[in-house]
Amino acid sequence: MNTDLTGRTVVVAGAGGGGIGTAVAAAVGAAGAHVVAVDRDPERLAPAVERLRAAGASVAPVVADVLDAADRAAVVAAAREAPAPLYGLVTVAGGIAAPYWGPTLDVDPGRWREVVALNLDYVAFLGAELARLIVDGGGPGAVVAVSSVSGIGAAPFHAPYGAAKAGLISLVRTLALEWSEHGIRVNAVAPGTIATPTSGAAADPGRDRAAVPLGRRGRPEEVAGAVLFLLSDLAAYVTGQCLAVDGGMSVKGAHLADDNTPVFVTDPAMRAAMRGGADRPEPSGSEASATAAEPPA
Template identity: 40%
Template structure:
């Protein structure tokens, strides 16, 4: 499939592990110039370092660091054709023990971080650019002991729908990917993972590469008239 991604300029947040790493590598292999950012909690591996155009430390919950990231993208790439808002944080706590600090942490790292980064790079988005927000199936179905996480990912759906209308006249597309439980996540082990695998028609958990392929599609010319959607990557569950 011709993607039209050769030479395109791409920013992936949370790009050193899991979905972010797989997505950064997928765009790089498609010929794009990729910048990824990370908080520094997980050092990038050699394959990623060799594939990427640049790697920056940036905590997307801190506005000064996001501003510096946008400046680095401007200096390094001159603009953006694809933004993948992948950085986020999970959380698990029943409502009775879900205090405001934990609620705020998860909301900030998911919904507010995507707003913060998108707003910072908005002047860099070229006509025809694509914004891809990494959401979650939890936004659509909910998840016990994860009201804050489900709400944060649901907020991304509204953010996507509003921005697709606001930025559409500039030719900018905005979409969300909603993965199911991803096989490399900590909780993707034991009875819960086994139960979800059994419920999934395709018979396995989601892999980071599955999400990366969806991001590649939404960032490519093949999705030139696709905007405002939530693309489920959950095996049909």
């Protein structure tokens, strides 16, 4: 088995802008897929399409707002008219703009609904519309939704985004079961902090090193690699899963310091031993050593 997608069409929603969507489109195009590259902004989409064509990929650009039913119909039409059977869908479009951040105490219902629609609703609608096309074609198929670490853990001051991304992970699990009988696998990836044109480059390397166990922000191509795996036959027995691509952020508990040692271990000798800088201290008794290392209740 390999990552070859030759003879298959993959729709990438949110392919413009030079970030994760553009990297995903490039990855599936390089794997041999015909790419239906979707973005609502033609100026963001054009460079991505040029990049695909320059690399020799087969691509059909579609300028469409995935929140609009008529525009989604145009995406389905492009998939139906593609030179290869529809096989995959990757939903990258989403996000939360600066004005939508803030305390949940002050949340605006209208803005809440906008964020949820952009990060959850369209995935259900476009996913169902394209899945029907895959079913009618006899399958198989694969869907990969781009969630976020904000959907795995808490999302303070961007609650609607976190709630939508958590709902997206739940939706993925549900669709994986509903669509399994049709040979359609459904999975998600949950990126952590990724350096994209929208999020900005790593302007504060020290802060990144403290927050991310691997010590840096991720690259769009690293998320694209995980998406390609989930689309490909390498993941033929994987469905209903969420793969975190976050440098370890989602497994770093709040009780861990910047160096990933537990903050409740305060004994200098014990901390030195943890980091390999000293011999392990001799226990004065099993109860005493347990008390020194035990986290607070």
